[in-house]
Amino acid sequence: MATLQAIKYSRGKLLVLDQLRLPHEHHYDEVSTAEDAFDCIRSMRVRGAPAIAIVAALAHAVELYNGDCKATTPEETIAYIESRLEFLKESRPTAVDLSNAISLLTLAARASKREGLAHPAAKDAILNSYIEAAETILAKDLENNTLIGSFGAAWLQQQYGATPSRQLSVLTHCNTGSLATSGHGTALGIIRTLHAQSLLRHAYCTETRPYNQGSRLTSFELVFENIPATLIADSMAGALFAQHRARMNIGAVVVGADRVVRNGDTANKIGTYALAVLARHHGIKFVVAAPTTSIDLDTETGAGIRIEERRAEELTQISGAVVAADGTVDTTRTAKVAIADQRIAVWNPAFDVTPYDLIDAIVTERGAVVKGPDGKFDFSLVLPERWRW
Ligand SMILES: CSC[C@H]1O[C@H](OP(=O)(O)O)[C@H](O)[C@@H]1O
Numbered sequence: 011m012a013t014l015q016a017i018k019y020s021r022g023k024l025l026v027l028d029q030l031r032l033p034h035e036h037h038y039d040e041v042s043t044a045e046d047a048f049d050c051i052r053s054m055r056v057r058g059a060p061a062i063a064i065v066a067a068l069a070h071a072v073e074l075y076n077g078d079c080k081a082t083t084p085e086e087t088i089a090y091i092e093s094r095l096e097f098l099k100e101s102r103p104t105a106v107d108l109s110n111a112i113s114l115l116t117l118a119a120r121a122s123k124r125e126g127l128a129h130p131a132a133k134d135a136i137l138n139s140y141i142e143a144a145e146t147i148l149a150k151d152l153e154n155n156t157l158i159g160s161f162g163a164a165w166l167q168q169q170y171g172a173t174p175s176r177q178l179s180v181l182t183h184c185n186t187g188s189l190a191t192s193g194h195g196t197a198l199g200i201i202r203t204l205h206a207q208s209l210l211r212h213a214y215c216t217e218t219r220p221y222n223q224g225s226r227l228t229s230f231e232l233v234f235e236n237i238p239a240t241l242i243a244d245s246m247a248g249a250l251f252a253q254h255r256a257r258m259n260i261g262a263v264v265v266g267a268d269r270v271v272r273n274g275d276t277a278n279k280i281g282t283y284a285l286a287v288l289a290r291h292h293g294i295k296f297v298v299a300a301p302t303t304s305i306d307l308d309t310e311t312g313a314g315i316r317i318e319e320r321r322a323e324e325l326t327q328i329s330g331a332v333v334a335a336d337g338t339v340d341t342t343r344t345a346k347v348a349i350a351d352q353r354i355a356v357w358n359p360a361f362d363v364t365p366y367d368l369i370d371a372i373v374t375e376r377g378a379v380v381k382g383p384d385g386k387f388d389f390s391l392v393l394p395e396r397w398r399w
Pocket residue numbers: 057058059060183184185186187190191196197223265266267268278279280360
């Protein structure tokens with residue numbers, strides 16, 4: 011799916027699709043330094059928890075490959091790598107994939123220190139180890155998404171006895187497809203797999219204000235692959251469930267995740283929590299699709315998740331067109347309204363937290379995790395190596 015490939019990488023060169031230009035323009039930016047990556051992620055030219063981690067990791071691999079590291083000793087080399095990754099970590103704080111990737115990458119760099127190796131062999135061993143670890147993250151993500159798709163489709167089929175003659179409709183929020191990952195996607199990956207297995211009757215995607223990931227990105231991915239789909243505004247989900255749930259056999263809301271914490275509370279695109287409440291009210295399963303790289307066992311509940319707040323213009327303007335009183339004077343208009351001093355206050359949290367009790371399943375590349383008899387999620391089944399409680 012070259013057209014919908016968010017990331018193009020070969021050793022020493024990273025190209026990132028500028029998603030702010032979609033769906034009108036298909037343009038790749040060259041990302042060659044950690045600064046390039048920080049700006050690309052912060053501006054949301056690339057977005058999506060896995061894609062953010064992949065771009066950050068590979069951008070540093072590119073600058074290391076191109077000789078940006080001037081350190082000489084192994085300690086200085088590792089310190090340089092850690093400083094660049096710490097800089098990248100702050101580009102978007104809510105998604106945990108980047109932090110998890112950074113832990114993995116620094117571990118790989120440290121583990122490659124060879125006693126007795128002289129410079130430059132010692133330094134090269136560390137650089138090569140980092141580059142290979144970053145490339146593994148890219149390759150593993152696509153494998154993870156394919157598995158999430160299979161496990162998610164199987165869980166829904168088991169819940170509803172879906173068959174090609176009794177297909178399921180699914181609603182999804184934001185964009186969790188090839189434009190948020192290395193390919194196939196997470197929640198949208200489950201929709202792709204249901205469609206491939208002739209189990210999908212219809213997909214509904216929400217517009218997902220204010221950045222419009224649904225209308226600009228997800229609807230693009232769905233029509234590109236001829237998946238039967240309908241776009242709705244975020245505010246229409248309740249009416250859709252109330253009026254068409256039975257007729258369209260809407261069985262699930264499937265969303266992605268930026269951070270799933272230890273008790274299962276999940277941070278995801280703003281509007282997700284409202285959909286979870288609506289789904290529960292209408293007896294529709296609520297499914298989170300996320301690779302284990304999006305799970306944060308060090309944070310106990312959703313109260314501990316830092317929610318990114320973004321600039322007001324994302325609400326007051328759409329592609330530069332002013333849609334609210336934001337103090338912009340439009341000089342192209344003849345009968346101008348003096349709005350220069352009239353600027354509405356804006357609250358623009360990029361994510362919200364869905365409490366675990368509203369979530370029916372969390373589907374990872376290692377299987378679907380559901381609540382036990384105690385009503386709680388137990389991630390030790392999918393993360394035994396990280397489970398310390
Ligand atoms: C598999 S993408 C996960 C997650 O990232 C998106 O947020 P953003 O577009 O702001 O990066 C959205 O919350 C997706 O569900």
